[in-house]
Amino acid sequence: MDSFAAAPLFETKKAKGSSIYKLFSASLSVGIVSILIYRATQIPENRRIVWIGMFGAELWFAFYWFLTQSHRLNRVYRRTFKDRLSQRYEDDLPGVDVFVCTADPVIEPPMMVINTVLSVMAYSYPPEKLAVYLSDDGGSEITFYALLEASRFAKHWIPYCKKFNIEPRSPDAYFSSSEYSELEASQAKHMASIKKLYQEMENRIELAKKLKRVSKDALLQHRGFSSWDSFVSPKDHDTVMQILIDGRDPEAKDIEGCRLPTLVYLAREKRPQHFHNFKAGAMNALIRVSSEISNGAVILNVDCDMYSNNSQSIRDALCFFLDEEKGNEIAFVQFPQNFHNLTKNELYGGSMRVVSNVEFHGLDGYGGPMYIGTGCFHRRDTLCGRKFTKESTFEWKQNTISTTAETTVELEERIKQLASSTFEKNTQWGNETGLKYGCPVEDVITGLTIQCRGWKSVYYNPERKGFLGVNGTTLDQTLVMHKRWSEGDLQIFLSKYGPFSNGLGKINIGLVMGYCVYCLWSINCFATLYYSIVPSVYLLKGVPLFPQVSSMWLIPFTYVIFAEHAYSFAEYLFSGGTVLGWWNEQRMWLYKRTTSYLFAFIDTLSTYLGYSNSGFVISAKVSNEDVMERYEQERMEFGADISSPMFAVLTFLAMVNLFCLIGVSVRVIWRGGFELVFRNMGLQVLLCGVLVLINLPLYDAAFFRRDKGKLNGSVTIKSVFLALSLCTLYFLV
Numbered sequence: 001m002d003s004f005a006a007a008p009l010f011e012t013k014k015a016k017g018s019s020i021y022k023l024f025s026a027s028l029s030v031g032i033v034s035i036l037i038y039r040a041t042q043i044p045e046n047r048r049i050v051w052i053g054m055f056g057a058e059l060w061f062a063f064y065w066f067l068t069q070s071h072r073l074n075r076v077y078r079r080t081f082k083d084r085l086s087q088r089y090e091d092d093l094p095g096v097d098v099f100v101c102t103a104d105p106v107i108e109p110p111m112m113v114i115n116t117v118l119s120v121m122a123y124s125y126p127p128e129k130l131a132v133y134l135s136d137d138g139g140s141e142i143t144f145y146a147l148l149e150a151s152r153f154a155k156h157w158i159p160y161c162k163k164f165n166i167e168p169r170s171p172d173a174y175f176s177s178s179e180y181s182e183l184e185a186s187q188a189k190h191m192a193s194i195k196k197l198y199q200e201m202e203n204r205i206e207l208a209k210k211l212k213r214v215s216k217d218a219l220l221q222h223r224g225f226s227s228w229d230s231f232v233s234p235k236d237h238d239t240v241m242q243i244l245i246d247g248r249d250p251e252a253k254d255i256e257g258c259r260l261p262t263l264v265y266l267a268r269e270k271r272p273q274h275f276h277n278f279k280a281g282a283m284n285a286l287i288r289v290s291s292e293i294s295n296g297a298v299i300l301n302v303d304c305d306m307y308s309n310n311s312q313s314i315r316d317a318l319c320f321f322l323d324e325e326k327g328n329e330i331a332f333v334q335f336p337q338n339f340h341n342l343t344k345n346e347l348y349g350g351s352m353r354v355v356s357n358v359e360f361h362g363l364d365g366y367g368g369p370m371y372i373g374t375g376c377f378h379r380r381d382t383l384c385g386r387k388f389t390k391e392s393t394f395e396w397k398q399n400t401i402s403t404t405a406e407t408t409v410e411l412e413e414r415i416k417q418l419a420s421s422t423f424e425k426n427t428q429w430g431n432e433t434g435l436k437y438g439c440p441v442e443d444v445i446t447g448l449t450i451q452c453r454g455w456k457s458v459y460y461n462p463e464r465k466g467f468l469g470v471n472g473t474t475l476d477q478t479l480v481m482h483k484r485w486s487e488g489d490l491q492i493f494l495s496k497y498g499p500f501s502n503g504l505g506k507i508n509i510g511l512v513m514g515y516c517v518y519c520l521w522s523i524n525c526f527a528t529l530y531y532s533i534v535p536s537v538y539l540l541k542g543v544p545l546f547p548q549v550s551s552m553w554l555i556p557f558t559y560v561i562f563a564e565h566a567y568s569f570a571e572y573l574f575s576g577g578t579v580l581g582w583w584n585e586q587r588m589w590l591y592k593r594t595t596s597y598l599f600a601f602i603d604t605l606s607t608y609l610g611y612s613n614s615g616f617v618i619s620a621k622v623s624n625e626d627v628m629e630r631y632e633q634e635r636m637e638f639g640a641d642i643s644s645p646m647f648a649v650l651t652f653l654a655m656v657n658l659f660c661l662i663g664v665s666v667r668v669i670w671r672g673g674f675e676l677v678f679r680n681m682g683l684q685v686l687l688c689g690v691l692v693l694i695n696l697p698l699y700d701a702a703f704f705r706r707d708k709g710k711l712n713g714s715v716t717i718k719s720v721f722l723a724l725s726l727c728t729l730y731f732l733v
């Protein structure tokens with residue numbers, strides 16, 4: 001072997017400045033411990049219970065802060081060498097199967113879905129090694145029709161992408177980001193004609209969507225439509241499987257005469273009497289079906305809204321899997337979730353900036369990130385349950401399917417039963433094999449299980465983002481999504497597959513802690529609720545719960561509060577955010593903790609007691625113009641007609657703090673004693689004041705706004721009434 005052949009395909013670098021961080025972290029620990037000592041030693045004679053509550057909340061915060069250190073102490077960054085990959089493996093690249101999941105043609109419009117499909121079909125990768133599968137849990141004829149249209153448009157689109165080496169390769173994203181005037185004349189002409197084809201296709205699909213049926217002409221164009229003859233409903237139908245482009249077929253070529261990637265539509269069989277297990281069920285059906293069609297050694301999974309923004313991502317991922325030294329222990333390569341519809345200051349904290357740019361790098365330092373469902377490359381064999389051994393190597397060359405004389409139709413008929421609703425009965429699918437069932441975050445539990453079998457994962461966060469998706473555009477959507485996530489994560493923690501119950505001893509302790517940060521999200525609700533109600537109410541009552549301004553004990557409180565927030569502010573800016581964005585994120589942090597997490601906890605509890613079953617509320621990916629306008633102006637969207645219990649909790653909390661602050665102010669102005677209040681309860685005033693400040697958009701939505709995004713009137717009235725009652729009650733007794 002010459003020296004170049006031995007050169008690694010990727011490199012891993014530790015984050016700079018980690019010793020400074022360690023010092024900082026140590027100083028904060030001292031502060032935190034001092035606070036706890038204060039609580040434990042200074043218990044007052046009266047109102048012990050309230051004090052102990054404060055102690056409890058602070059104990060929790062301290063413990064949780066300790067867990068989050070695992071995200072920061074050992075961050076690593078990865079870099080790939082794609083030129084070495086092509087030099088060594090260009091003729092030998094593994095097959096790659098891309099799974100795109102969709103579930104509802106209304107929430108996830110067919111145009112969006114096919115844009116994602118086209119973007120992955122156009123990867124810079126040998127087309128004969130690439131296969132794209134669309135799983136449609138909505139079983140929609142319109143989605144199928146759109147995919148059929150896309151399979152034709154691909155013949156023009158893929159050669160265009162490759163000829164001019166364009167990015168991004170989702171047509172919609174490309175057309176809305178590029179101007180003819182910036183292109184050379186020949187390309188501009190070419191683009192104009194492609195764009196026209198695209199718009200014609202779009203018109204046909206939108207028309208079908210509007211009429212809720214495919215035109216008679218189109219129906220005759222493909223035998224696949226006949227599958228809908230026996231169709232009862234999206235929840236009750238036979239398997240629909242159509243190989244729209246068969247990669248084995250030498251005639252399947254684009255307009256330049258180059259081969260095309262395989263393209264398959266699958267709507268697995270659904271029956272009301274058989275539970276379908278949401279996305280995990282869809283993925284497992286895809287794993288089986290694809291194993292008979294293309295059997296790619298590597299599987300890429302994306303949600304239907306997450307188009308590929310970087311045509312090199314497959315090659316990036318392969319640099320990890322094919323690395324001669326370390327590749328054999330890597331089970332999956334996770335890219336961050338990024339979004340293309342964020343506004344500048346991210347009113348709903350949608351980018352999860354710090355998670356992507358700090359925390360996941362920290363997990364990577366301890367054995368690898370979680371699998372987060374989209375933008376993730378898996379090795380097929382590990383996903384199917386194979387255990388790790390030191391001797392095992394990545395044998396991608398054996399994965400090829402022998403080309404038989406079978407026709408496309410014969411192949412379809414033979415393998416249809418792999419997607420039947422009864423296929424998994426009495427098998428290990430959903431348990432030891434494939435993605436795990438029974439958890440609203442199938443991805444996280446599956447990834448953790450793989451890591452517990454001895455595998456590593458890799459986090460790859462390149463400059464040019466690999467995937468871009470759609471983020472929620474209303475407060476309600478964001479809170480509901482976080483409820484599902486935190487609920488699923490808590491269930492993982494409590495299950496026998498949890499980071500603690502299963503991971504301890506199998507994965508690095510740093511990774512156990514790292515998982516716990518997410519798995520225990522929901523538990524944060526108690527300490528946060530306590531901290532955002534009790535000190536304010538006792539402020540109104542005139543009872544101090546923090547050290548006096550003149551006391552030495554104030555020092556650790558001040559240090560911890562200011563240093564921690566200054567650090568989080570710096571971290572947010574360092575991750576590319578804005579000042580206002582950080583402030584918005586603090587609000588969302590409060591809102592998620594007091595609603596999503598609380599409701600997730602309650603629902604998990606009732607699931608355990610057998611009262612309910614957690615479902616999967618599909619995140620909305622489109623919103624009407626009115627909502628969109630406010631989203632772009634960064635006005636918080638409550639939705640005047642939404643009377644969600646989550647909003648009731650938020651409004652109640654906001655009102656309690658408002659009334660307490662007003663109450664104290666009135667008293668001070670009336671009776672004087674400003675100095676006394678400040679001296680005895682300075683921190684309480686600060687806390688209550690910040691809570692009011694952060695809730696300004698909510699008061700605005702409750703009292704002043706007139707648009708459709710304002711807070712529901714009855715929610716406002718009820719919450720004001722409840723908050724007033726609570727404050728009066730506390731004030732009097």
Ligand SMILES: O=c1ccn([C@@H]2O[C@H](COP(=O)(O)OP(=O)(O)O[C@H]3O[C@H](CO)[C@@H](O)[C@H](O)[C@H]3O)[C@@H](O)[C@H]2O)c(=O)[nH]1
Binds near residue numbers: 278
């Ligand atoms: O019965 C179902 C329900 C959902 N989906 C698909 O699952 C994906 C994710 O659903 P979405 O509603 O967008 O959920 P998010 O909360 O945005 O998704 C994140 O969280 C999920 C649960 O952890 C993961 O499955 C996702 O990959 C991850 O992006 C979408 O493509 C859906 O079409 C199905 O295929 N079948």
Ligand SMILES: [Mn+2]
Binds near residue numbers: 303305469619
């Ligand atoms: Mn999504």
